[in-house]
Amino acid sequence: MNKLLDIFLEEAKRRLSRARNIVAVTAGKGGVGKSLVSLCLALTLAERGNSVGLLDLDIHGSSIPLMLGLKEEVRADKKGFRPVRKYGINIMSIGLLTRDSPVLVKGEDKMDLITSLAALTNWDNLDYLVIDLPPGTGDETLWTIRVIKSLESAGALIVTTPSILSYSVVRKSLKLLIDEGIRILGLVENMSFFKCGEEEIRPFGYGTGENLAREFKIRLLARLPIEPMVEKAIADGYPPHLVSKELRDAFFGLAEAIVRFMEST
Amino acid sequence: MHEWSLAEAVINSLIRLAEEKSITAFDEVEITYGEIMELEVLVFRTAFEELSKGTPLEGTRLILKEEKAMFKCNACGAEWDLETVEKILAEEFSVIEEPLGTRESPLHFLPHLAPALLKCPSCGSRDFDLASGKGLYISRVVTRT
Numbered sequence: 001m002n003k004l005l006d007i008f009l010e011e012a013k014r015r016l017s018r019a020r021n022i023v024a025v026t027a028g029k030g031g032v033g034k035s036l037v038s039l040c041l042a043l044t045l046a047e048r049g050n051s052v053g054l055l056d057l058d059i060h061g062s063s064i065p066l067m068l069g070l071k072e073e074v075r076a077d078k079k080g081f082r083p084v085r086k087y088g089i090n091i092m093s094i095g096l097l098t099r100d101s102p103v104l105v106k107g108e109d110k111m112d113l114i115t116s117l118a119a120l121t122n123w124d125n126l127d128y129l130v131i132d133l134p135p136g137t138g139d140e141t142l143w144t145i146r147v148i149k150s151l152e153s154a155g156a157l158i159v160t161t162p163s164i165l166s167y168s169v170v171r172k173s174l175k176l177l178i179d180e181g182i183r184i185l186g187l188v189e190n191m192s193f194f195k196c197g198e199e200e201i202r203p204f205g206y207g208t209g210e211n212l213a214r215e216f217k218i219r220l221l222a223r224l225p226i227e228p229m230v231e232k233a234i235a236d237g238y239p240p241h242l243v244s245k246e247l248r249d250a251f252f253g254l255a256e257a258i259v260r261f262m263e264s265t
Numbered sequence: 266m267h268e269w270s271l272a273e274a275v276i277n278s279l280i281r282l283a284e285e286k287s288i289t290a291f292d293e294v295e296i297t298y299g300e301i302m303e304l305e306v307l308v309f310r311t312a313f314e315e316l317s318k319g320t321p322l323e324g325t326r327l328i329l330k331e332e333k334a335m336f337k338c339n340a341c342g343a344e345w346d347l348e349t350v351e352k353i354l355a356e357e358f359s360v361i362e363e364p365l366g367t368r369e370s371p372l373h374f375l376p377h378l379a380p381a382l383l384k385c386p387s388c389g390s391r392d393f394d395l396a397s398g399k400g401l402y403i404s405r406v407v408t409r410t
Contacts, residue, residue, distance in 0.1 A: 007278045007403065097360070098378065103380070
């Protein structure tokens with residue numbers, strides 16, 4: 001196909017650039033809690049009075065609609081898809097269109113699918129757009145890099161766990177983002193510890209967040225506690241960061257740090 | 266109504282092209298679109314005319330060319346067209362179009378979603394390609410500088 005102009009990619013960039021700030025949540029490693037961090041960060045930024053969008057780019061393993069128990073059908077008008085609204089945030093996800101059907105999309109078609117989704121979604125005026133990326137450094141990550149690298153208002157938030165496996169994979173992801181000129185907002189260490197009385201137990205190891213922060217000269221913005229009730233919150237479809245004061249405080253601290261970072265640069 | 270957002274995307278791209286190449290006017294713009302998008306040509310033309318007012322695209326001769334959609338299964342080799350798709354498309358997947366509240370398949374908005382919404386009518390596999398007729402692009406422009 002001889003494309004004289006890549007209409008949709010330009011439109012996607014134009015629409016995303018209308019958000020005052022963009023936070024791409026990534027890790028490289030699967031199962032570290034990117035979607036949880038994306039969702040709770042978006043909810044917390046909204047609680048602070050911001051207009052917030054959450055774009056789920058996990059095409060094959062979309063989990064945001066499940067985490068919020070979204071059953072609504074997507075609506076479209078002259079300006080394109082209207083994001084679904086819940087708990088004060090605006091959500092768009094392929095999962096809203098495909099429900100529990102497996103999404104088999106390959107190579108260039110996947111890039112075109114993401115581009116079309118972004119080009120046809122009407123976010124209106126957002127203070128923050130949070131992008132939830134899938135594991136790995138595949139098409140979705142590459143697409144996001146292409147789109148956000150030209151935007152001064154965008155950056156990447158990296159999620160890790162204390163595990164040595166996470167260290168090794170997240171390190172590669174960080175290298176890629178830095179090589180591609182993406183601004184790194186900071187790190188979040190998920191599943192960092194749980195409290196037993198006054199004692200902090202760290203079952204998955206020590207120091208990964210600190211070590212990555214030191215090595216790449218970036219900030220460790222939050223260490224999130226292990227909260228078993230998060231699973232119940234997800235099953236019941238209510239905001240997971242509200243299950244404990246400790247988790248809520250951690251996300252408020254993270255949101256505060258992101259806002260300060262964005263406003264200072 | 267996705268014709269309006271598509272027209273907006275086309276116009277924004279061409280305005281950017283005009284700025285980059287110092288184009289003062291477009292005499293002709295040819296858009297090729299995939300059959301699967303089920304573009305309402307009259308609505309698209311109206312949207313294009315309305316949204317291009319006051320831009321270098323105002324008064325442009327707009328040519329719309331439809332590209333036939335063809336599917337090919339990688340598992341059994343079967344080939345099929347859009348007419349077959351309309352018969353097998355599951356109604357559980359839909360987008361509600363405002364203001365009328367009509368239901369449309371997500372396929373018309375996002376043709377690349379086909380393997381999530383359809384199976385091969387011959388063998389039931391989702392491993393198929395939409396070989397043609399899935400995109401929308403500007404295939405030709407005649408400009409003045």
